[in-house]
Amino acid sequence: MRYLKKTRYLQDINLFKHNGQRFWYGLLLLVMCLAPLGLDRFLLGELSLVYIYAIAGVGLMLLVGYSGQVSLGHAAFLAIGAYAHAYFLNLGWPFPLSLFTSMLLTGLIGGLVAIPVLRMSGIYLAVATLAFAVIVEQTLTHWESVTGGFRGMLVPKPEFFSADLNAYIPFYYLCGGVLILVMLAGLNLLRSPTGRAMVAVRDSETSAQSMGINLARTKSTAFAISAGFTGLAGGLFAHKIGYLAPDAFTLLTSIQLLLMVVVGGLGSMHGVIYGAIFIGLLPSGIAVFRDAVPPSIGQIPGLEPGVFGLILVLFLIYEPLGIYGRWQKIRLYFEEFPLYRRSTYKRQKTYLRTERLR
Amino acid sequence: MSLLVAEGISVSFGGVKAVQDVSFSINEGEVFSIVGPNGAGKTTIFNLISRIYNTTGGRLFFDGVDITRVPAHSIAHLGIARTFQNTELFDRETVLKNLLIGAHIHRTSNVLSDLFFLPGVRRQELAFRKAAEDVIDLLDLRSYRDQVIANLPYGVRKMVEIARALCLKPRLLLLDEPSSGLNPEETEDLSFWLEDIVEDLGITVAMVEHDMKLVGQASDRVLAMADGKVIALGTPAEVQTHPEVLRAYLGD
Numbered sequence: 001m002r003y004l005k006k007t008r009y010l011q012d013i014n015l016f017k018h019n020g021q022r023f024w025y026g027l028l029l030l031v032m033c034l035a036p037l038g039l040d041r042f043l044l045g046e047l048s049l050v051y052i053y054a055i056a057g058v059g060l061m062l063l064v065g066y067s068g069q070v071s072l073g074h075a076a077f078l079a080i081g082a083y084a085h086a087y088f089l090n091l092g093w094p095f096p097l098s099l100f101t102s103m104l105l106t107g108l109i110g111g112l113v114a115i116p117v118l119r120m121s122g123i124y125l126a127v128a129t130l131a132f133a134v135i136v137e138q139t140l141t142h143w144e145s146v147t148g149g150f151r152g153m154l155v156p157k158p159e160f161f162s163a164d165l166n167a168y169i170p171f172y173y174l175c176g177g178v179l180i181l182v183m184l185a186g187l188n189l190l191r192s193p194t195g196r197a198m199v200a201v202r203d204s205e206t207s208a209q210s211m212g213i214n215l216a217r218t219k220s221t222a223f224a225i226s227a228g229f230t231g232l233a234g235g236l237f238a239h240k241i242g243y244l245a246p247d248a249f250t251l252l253t254s255i256q257l258l259l260m261v262v263v264g265g266l267g268s269m270h271g272v273i274y275g276a277i278f279i280g281l282l283p284s285g286i287a288v289f290r291d292a293v294p295p296s297i298g299q300i301p302g303l304e305p306g307v308f309g310l311i312l313v314l315f316l317i318y319e320p321l322g323i324y325g326r327w328q329k330i331r332l333y334f335e336e337f338p339l340y341r342r343s344t345y346k347r348q349k350t351y352l353r354t355e356r357l358r
Numbered sequence: 359m360s361l362l363v364a365e366g367i368s369v370s371f372g373g374v375k376a377v378q379d380v381s382f383s384i385n386e387g388e389v390f391s392i393v394g395p396n397g398a399g400k401t402t403i404f405n406l407i408s409r410i411y412n413t414t415g416g417r418l419f420f421d422g423v424d425i426t427r428v429p430a431h432s433i434a435h436l437g438i439a440r441t442f443q444n445t446e447l448f449d450r451e452t453v454l455k456n457l458l459i460g461a462h463i464h465r466t467s468n469v470l471s472d473l474f475f476l477p478g479v480r481r482q483e484l485a486f487r488k489a490a491e492d493v494i495d496l497l498d499l500r501s502y503r504d505q506v507i508a509n510l511p512y513g514v515r516k517m518v519e520i521a522r523a524l525c526l527k528p529r530l531l532l533l534d535e536p537s538s539g540l541n542p543e544e545t546e547d548l549s550f551w552l553e554d555i556v557e558d559l560g561i562t563v564a565m566v567e568h569d570m571k572l573v574g575q576a577s578d579r580v581l582a583m584a585d586g587k588v589i590a591l592g593t594p595a596e597v598q599t600h601p602e603v604l605r606a607y608l609g610d
Contacts, residue, residue, distance in 0.1 A: 009487045010484070188472060191483070193465040196458055196459045196462065197459070203449055206410060207447070210430070210439070210440050211434055213459075214431045
């Protein structure tokens with residue numbers, strides 16, 4: 001067991017608590033940078049996709065994991081980001097400006113949608129966001145002058161100072177760089193008053209209100225930031241798939257995004273990365289599975305959504321803290337070995353909540 | 359001088375008149391207790407002051423300002439902090455983070471500066487931490503600083519909730535049954551801390567309390583209620599011997 005002796009308040013405020021963390025995260029950064037040397041084209045592409053999912057995941061985690069507001073409509077924000085980015089590029093805007101504007105635009109739409117939607121909570125909120133996703137999907141299909149309707153829309157190649165960012169190695173670095181920036185922004189929020197207000201709203205609205213936290217404003221801020229990050233991911237996603245069509249942003253995408261934060265571990269930024277790796281690699285896993293089993297099982301249509309749903313349910317029942325929660329338990333087991341107590345993480349029932357207001 | 363004035367406040371839920379035409383005033387620098395049997399409307403009065411419920415009649419003034427219709431989240435900004443009967447802490451966070459949330463109303467940063475964690479935000483965090491540590495020292499919570507609320511015993515949670523309310527640096531502190539769930543020793547400590555809070559920090563305290571010993575020791579004035587109405591108002595000794603109060607508790 002390691003005990004950290006703290007001597008300065010900044011140790012609790014800075015991102016890295018001790019040199020061990022600096023070393024390991026530095027090593028991770030190095031591995032990220034050197035990955036193109038050892039990986040082939042396909043794997044590098046998959047890894048870029050994982051990064052893109054993680055960017056959207058940071059956004060969704062801030063909303064679901066830290067503010068406690070469920071959204072089943074984040075595919076819509078991914079779509080808005082992607083289409084806006086492609087539209088601006090087609091107008092001839094430079095790449096960084098286009099990406100940044102589409103992020104702001106998506107964030108703005110998220111903030112506006114939040115105002116009516118966040119009057120609801122729980123299952124009603126989930127249904128409202130779902131409805132929003134359906135509206136956006138229909139809009140994409142029918143607003144042909146902008147989106148190209150069913151025919152879809154070609155995404156111009158990203159160029160920056162005449163460097164071709166679409167080649168797979170620059171694109172990998174682009175996604176990695178954006179992910180790091182978004183991650184930093186997310187962590188900054190969480191260690192400052194804005195993030196704490198979100199956590200307060202998640203854990204007890206009544207109490208948050210008595211602490212002077214404006215519920216409506218906090219929730220819509222969370223929604224706007226979440227939508228903005230997802231829109232940013234959408235812009236990169238547009239380049240990844242190369243050609244936009246409405247069927248790239250369906251309900252399944254929303255569920256996939258939600259699956260990512262739940263499986264990764266609600267309420268942890270590590271969980272975003274674990275979840276992104278998980279859903280980024282799951283389709284490949286399912287493809288391998290289809291080949292390995294007899295055709296009568298392997299060729300079942302709708303296997304993917306089925307597996308997604310099953311995994312989501314299993315995690316909710318057996319490991320609500322997701323992969324990150326499981327990892328913490330394993331780590332504690334080894335740290336305390338052989339004194340680990342089996343019931344350390346046993347879920348307790350509290351009987352003191354009977355008189356909660358509202 | 360009166361810090362908080364209630365003028366004939368009432369509230370009813372459907373047919374139940376929870377609070378009927380209650381008037382009182384809390385003077386600056388005193389400990390004001392509200393006592394009464396279960397269902398007398400004590401907590402409801404707190405919920406009216408902190409604007410969780412809307413009054414159906416009457417008016418509330420804090421420091422001369424009409425607060426009868428201000429939004430609930432503005433109450434804290436005016437200088438009223440509160441605790442809850444069964445604790446409403448942010449359960450999945452550490453004690454320290456709970457206290458920092460208490461400092462929220464003193465923030466000067468906005469979303470943008472938070473996103474980039476500008477130097478001003480860092481300075482603000484340090485200042486918040488310093489203030490939180492002062493409260494931790496006052497209420498002796500040092501050993502719990504980094505523990506998650508869900509793992510703490512009930513008595514400590516009650517103290518953390520008072521600590522969080524103190525982090526708001528309020529002028530009026532509403533304590534809803536601070537001693538419920540505390541053992542006699544902890545209750546004893548609580549009465550000393552109440553003294554510190556009033557005398558050292560200059561905070562006016564209003565509390566709902568069932569422990570008559572604590573009420574007698576700590577409070578300057580007591581309001582006794584039954585069935586949503588005021589039955590007595592005066593010093594602890596006066597109220598304890600008031601015939602109406604005896605009837606409310608013991609029956610005829």
